[in-house]
Amino acid sequence: MDNLADTWVYLSVSPLLHLTITLVAFQGANWLFERAGRTPLLNPVMVAVLIVVGILLATGTDYATYFEGAQFVHFLLGPATVALAIPLYRQWHLVRRSALAIVVSLTTGSLTAMVSAVAIVWVLGGAPDLMVSIAPKSTTAPVAMGISEALGGLPSLTAVLVIVTGILGAMLGPILLNAMGITDWRARGFAIGTASHGIGTARALSVNETAGAFSGLAMGLNAFATALMLPVLWAGLSWAFVP
Amino acid sequence: MLAYLTLILLCQLIGEFTAGALNLPVPGPVIGMGLLFVILMIRGKVPDGLETTANGLLRALSLLFVPAGTGVILHLELLGAALVPLSAALIVSTLATIAVTAWLMMRLSREGDDG
Numbered sequence: 001m002d003n004l005a006d007t008w009v010y011l012s013v014s015p016l017l018h019l020t021i022t023l024v025a026f027q028g029a030n031w032l033f034e035r036a037g038r039t040p041l042l043n044p045v046m047v048a049v050l051i052v053v054g055i056l057l058a059t060g061t062d063y064a065t066y067f068e069g070a071q072f073v074h075f076l077l078g079p080a081t082v083a084l085a086i087p088l089y090r091q092w093h094l095v096r097r098s099a100l101a102i103v104v105s106l107t108t109g110s111l112t113a114m115v116s117a118v119a120i121v122w123v124l125g126g127a128p129d130l131m132v133s134i135a136p137k138s139t140t141a142p143v144a145m146g147i148s149e150a151l152g153g154l155p156s157l158t159a160v161l162v163i164v165t166g167i168l169g170a171m172l173g174p175i176l177l178n179a180m181g182i183t184d185w186r187a188r189g190f191a192i193g194t195a196s197h198g199i200g201t202a203r204a205l206s207v208n209e210t211a212g213a214f215s216g217l218a219m220g221l222n223a224f225a226t227a228l229m230l231p232v233l234w235a236g237l238s239w240a241f242v243p
Numbered sequence: 244m245l246a247y248l249t250l251i252l253l254c255q256l257i258g259e260f261t262a263g264a265l266n267l268p269v270p271g272p273v274i275g276m277g278l279l280f281v282i283l284m285i286r287g288k289v290p291d292g293l294e295t296t297a298n299g300l301l302r303a304l305s306l307l308f309v310p311a312g313t314g315v316i317l318h319l320e321l322l323g324a325a326l327v328p329l330s331a332a333l334i335v336s337t338l339a340t341i342a343v344t345a346w347l348m349m350r351l352s353r354e355g356d357d358g
Contacts, residue, residue: 026306049312070310077307079251081272083297085279101351109344117336124328142270163312173341182345191345195337202304220273227268
């Protein structure tokens with residue numbers, strides 16, 4: 001019995017436990033996703049996150065302890081982002097032909113993402129620090145957190161809002177695009193990538209390579225667009241919305 | 244395989260250095276993606292091993308967001324307190340962004356194809 005308890009103590013402080021929990025939760029979420037006919041509503045990132053959060057709350061484990069194990073998975077986000085160069089290269093002939101459409105759609109989409117989020121929080125009576133924390137929600141987390149911090153937001157809240165935005169886009173985006181009758185993979189991928197960065201791109205890539213390439217491109221470009229536009233835009237928005 | 248994983252990590256590392264040294268507002272991996280893209284354009288093809296390595300990483304892309312996503316646990320209280328404005332803003336703004344971007348992209352791409 002002592003041995004078993006010792007083993008548990010050892011395991012619960014070693015990274016293996018939380019790394020394994022992350023992988024098992026994701027496998028379970030993916031199984032459910034496949035069983036349900038790959039409906040975007042059962043997005044595997046969302047289901048896996050709910051499972052892990054449930055386990056951490058039930059066992060009273062704090063996030064820092066969990067992350068010691070999960071960081072090995074998290075680390076691979078960087079190399080995976082670099083690897084998005086490959087679908088982009090493969091689809092380059094399509095990208096080049098859409099250059100004008102890309103610039104106009106990205107700029108307008110990026111502005112829509114920032115202005116609408118701030119305006120809705122303002123209408124519903126949210127505090128200014130919520131407005132600035134939510135403004136960069138559609139861009140990839142490291143960029144969003146940096147901007148949020150520079151403009152006086154809460155970077156860790158921004159990270160959460162970025163993730164939720166990604167999940168919402170991956171879940172609801174395909175349904176909206178179907179309802180709008182948009183079947184062009186370039187437009188579908190580009191829109192999902194602009195609104196919901198890497199999580200949207202993961203979904204797009206799992207459905208169609210053209211969509212994945214355009215989504216990855218949109219994610220990269222929106223990182224630039226948000227970083228360049230938001231500081232200027234926030235000066236105007238805060239003048240309009242912050243009392 | 245290992246050689247190409249090294250190449251990917253090198254691109255990321257150079258990206259991180261560039262972002263840091265030039266104080267760029269864009270994360271290192273995004274610059275690394277641009278760098279690898281330029282390398283592929285120069286080489287004119289994707290080597291098989293790179294394809295295999297990259298596919299391995301990209302197939303797992305969804306999984307890689309789970310640790311960061313679990314970070315919601317840090318802000319459950321704040322999210323609960325501002326649930327209405329935050330969820331309304333996230334849902335409406337995300338859908339509006341997708342609708343506007345996809346619509347423009349479809350209209351402008353089609354015109355480009357016709358011309």
